[in-house]
Amino acid sequence: MVRRTDRKGETIRGERAINEAEAAVIRRIFTMAAEGASPIAIAKTLNGAKIPGPNGRAWQDTTIRGHAERGTGILRNELYTGVQVWNRMHYIKDPATGKRVSRMNPTTEWVREEVPHLRIIDQDLWDCVQERLAAVRIASGADKIDRAVFHERRRAKHVLTGKVFCGGCGGSFGAVGQDYLSCTAARKQGTCDNRRGIRRSELEILILDALRHQLMQPEHVAEFVTEYTAEYNRLNSERSAALASHKRELESVTRKLDGLIDAIAEGMRAPGLQQKLDTLEARKVELTRLIETAGISLPLLHPNLAETYRERVTDLHAALTREDGGTAALEAVRALIERVDVSPPDGDDPRSLPKIVLTGAIAAMVGLALEPGSRTSKAALCGAGVSGLFASSVMVVAGNRSHHDLRGLQGLAREIKLVAGEEFQQDLLFRAAA
Ligand SMILES: [Zn+2]
Structure with a gap:
């Protein structure tokens, strides 16, 4: 590739030539737009025809529409009329993140270069599309949209x-x-068949209800507490065995070091002595650290965990609905929810609810049910020492009511999965994730 530099001395990347297949798609997009198709409709049509979008991904309306002020988007790209616009943006380093971010240059600094051999859209088609874009912008009140976006961001x-x-x-x-x-x-893209939506308020009620009544059923929690306690005891005995062994080794290392130091004091010099001294001293430091940090206290779970948890979620639920002070409660409830997946219902009955799967964050759930104000347990739950325990031990797999499949705890992820919707009352799945 030939590297040229523009008048500001910057390298011009990618000398351009027309790719005929891509040009045909661009012409099709402009033709559809001129005929009145919206960017969303265009994206759906292209995705429906299995035409790959930029970088092989599905087409998005935003790629086609772009942004009026920035002059971005396929429908506003002047290159298709044989005009290359340089120097539209400059890049600065964001001091907070260290990332390069783009900033618009004033239009007076833009540099336009005629590249007629690259024109693929004739002037009439271009003008027609630009008129349509301008009309849509005026009709929608673009400045109002900007305000709406601002409002959206500020809204709780x-x-x-x-x-x-x-x-x-x-x-x-x-x-x-x-x-x-x-x-x-x-x-927006027509790449997914899941066209059924759900009212946000309806979904929130289902999820809050699931958190309160389904996610921590007493019988499941009893199993969970039993398994957790067994794992807790196993880890504790492992820890105390390791602690005893570290203490014995520390005594031995200290004796050897003392012996060496005595020998050196008496004038003994031998090759490798210094290295041996360094190795022993490093091990002594390491063992001392291991012994000091061995005593992290793990929260022991109360058998009444489910009841406590439910009371807390009920309190939070009440707090959420109050006008004031809802923010802390909102964050607390959000922390319990790992994710919610919404799938189409089985069958065609338009009245049936979509299938809703709630994945709960068990560490947060257990944390919520621990004694309030008990700092050790809270700190321990949040601390690295215990997150490892949760990652490896908290998972319990249960099927439906008739079949409880309790698995070993090791290597299972910390998620509880609950199926809401039609089978809402029965199916509580503590799902094992790989
Ligand atoms: Zn989808």
């Missing part, structure tokens, strides 16, 4: 914000308007 978070995913494609289940959630890919 909902309990489920950022936690709801599509059971069909794994993508986000985004908000439509004030009180409705549906699969973003199904709505």
Whole structure:
């Protein structure tokens, strides 16, 4: 590739040539837009025709529409009319993150270069599309949209914000308007079949109810506490065995060091002596540290965990519905929810609820049910020492009511899975994740 530099001395990357297949897709996009298709409709059509988008991914409306002020998006890209625009942006390093971020240059600093051999859209088609884009912008009141985005960002978070995913494609289940959630890919790209949404308020009620009544059933919690206690005791005896062995080794290392130091004091010099001294001293430091940190206290769980947990969630639920002081409660409830997946219901009955799977964060759940204000248990739960215990030990696998499959705890992840919806009353799954 030939490297040239522009008038500011920056390297021009990628000397361009027309890729005919891509050019055909671009012409199709402009033609559809000129005929009045919205960017969302265009994205859906292209995805429906299995035409790969930029970087091989599915088409998105934003890629097609772009941003008016920034002059981005396929429909606003002047390169397709044979004009290359340079120097639209400059890059600065964000001092907080160290990442390069783009900033717009004033339009007076933009540099336009005629590259007529790269034109793929004729002027009439371009003008027609630009008129349409401008008309849509005026009709929608773009400055009002900016204000709406600002408002959206400032608005208090909902309990489920950022936690709801599509059971069909794994993508986000985004908000439509004030009180409705549906699969973003199904709505905007047509790449997912999960077209059924759910009202946010309805989903919140289901999830809060599941947290209160399903996720910590007394019989499951009893099993959980039993398993946890067994694991707790096993770890404790492992720890005390290790502690005793470390103490014995420390005594021995200290004796050897003392012996060496005496020998050196009496004038003994031998090759490798210094190295031996260093090794022993390093081991002594290591053993001392191991012995000092061996005493991290783990929370012992009360058999009444389920009751305590339920009372707390009920309190939180009440706090959430109050006008004031809801923020702390909101964050506390959010911490209990790992994710919520929404899939289409089985069968075609339009009245049936989507299938809702709630994955709870068990460390947070157990933390919530521990004695309030007991700092040791709280610190221990949050501390690295215990998160390891949870990661390896908390998982219990249970089937439906008739079949309780209790597995060994080692190597299982810390998730509880609950199926809500039709089988809401029966199916409590403590799911083993790989
Ligand atoms: Zn989806």
